[in-house]
Amino acid sequence: MSTYRYDIEHKLGSLQFIKNIVYYPSVESTNTATEKLAHGGSEEWTVVVADSQNNGRGRQGRLWHSPPGVNIYTSFLLKPALSYEHFPAISLLTGMVIAIVVERFTGCDAELKWPNDVLVGGKKISGILLELGHDSRNKPSIVVGIGININSDIEDYPEELSVSATSMKVLTDTTFDRAGILAFLYRIFHEWYTIYCTRGGFNGIRDHYMQRFKMIGRHVHIDNGAERITGFVKDIDAYGGLVLKSTHDETIHIKSGDVHVIPERE
Numbered sequence: 519m520s521t522y523r524y525d526i527e528h529k530l531g532s533l534q535f536i537k538n539i540v541y542y543p544s545v546e547s548t549n550t551a552t553e554k555l556a557h558g559g560s561e562e563w564t565v566v567v568a569d570s571q572n573n574g575r576g577r578q579g580r581l582w583h584s585p586p587g588v589n590i591y592t593s594f595l596l597k598p599a600l601s602y603e604h605f606p607a608i609s610l611l612t613g614m615v616i617a618i619v620v621e622r623f624t625g626c627d628a629e630l631k632w633p634n635d636v637l638v639g640g641k642k643i644s645g646i647l648l649e650l651g652h653d654s655r656n657k658p659s660i661v662v663g664i665g666i667n668i669n670s671d672i673e674d675y676p677e678e679l680s681v682s683a684t685s686m687k688v689l690t691d692t693t694f695d696r697a698g699i700l701a702f703l704y705r706i707f708h709e710w711y712t713i714y715c716t717r718g719g720f721n722g723i724r725d726h727y728m729q730r731f732k733m734i735g736r737h738v739h740i741d742n743g744a745e746r747i748t749g750f751v752k753d754i755d756a757y758g759g760l761v762l763k764s765t766h767d768e769t770i771h772i773k774s775g776d777v778h779v780i781p782e783r784e
């Protein structure tokens with residue numbers, strides 16, 4: 519048995535809320551594997567971890583670079599007893615938890631870019647892909663997929679990523695125990711998820727998210743696939759939507775899309 523697999527089973531196995539741990543040395547995508555488990559009737563808190571992915575999926579149909587032996591690729595199944603409008607902001611909750619984890623292990627300040635990018639020094643250290651679906655009993659389920667760059671040397675990444683991405687190792691010149699970070703991540707996620715579910719969704723975690731959200735007042739445009747929307751960031755609403763003020767003074771609530779900050783003129 520590989521040490522990573524052994525460490526995962528040992529360290530995650532001691533967390534009581536985790537119902538089932540599925541490990542793959544290599545898998546197409548941990549999200550796809552978790553969706554299949556959901557359809558097969560798996561319980562909430564079924565966790566999938568892979569050492570590498572050969573078709574790791576990112577947001578907006580992008581690929582997630584997933585080399586072996588260095589990073590975290592994990593997905594897990596949630597079946598929240600919440601009304602649907604509180605589902606999307608679970609992705610903001612996940613970004614906030616990863617920011618806490620990165621800060622704890624690196625000592626660096628992490629910043630959140632809506633909806634869930636975690637940046638350190640302006641570079642992306644993690645990616646989150648939330649997918650909504652139904653389990654075998656037609657109950658709503660969410661697959662939360664997380665990739666965190668831990669021990670990767672980013673200069674080995676494809677060129678477009680090597681300028682925009684970072685890893686914990688690049689930030690600290692230290693190699694980390696991935697299974698230890700995973701166990702911490704799941705423990706903290708469980709704590710914050712409990713708060714999220716019992717204290718009104720995003721409003722229950724708002725202060726901790728906003729501490730790391732530096733986009734208020736920034737001039738941005740958002741491509742949501744169909745159109746480009748431009749405005750100034752005003753707030754985040756109770757359901758995790760981005761609130762913009764347009765140049766015509768209208769308030770716009772954005773539910774999804776990629777945000778691009780428009781640089782200020784000198």
Ligand code: BTN
Pocket residue numbers: 546547548549550571573574575576577578580582590591592593644645646647663664665
């Ligand atoms: C993004 O585009 O920023 C989201 C990337 C999400 C990547 C993670 S890695 C584990 C899980 N499995 C996948 O196929 N994707 C997510």
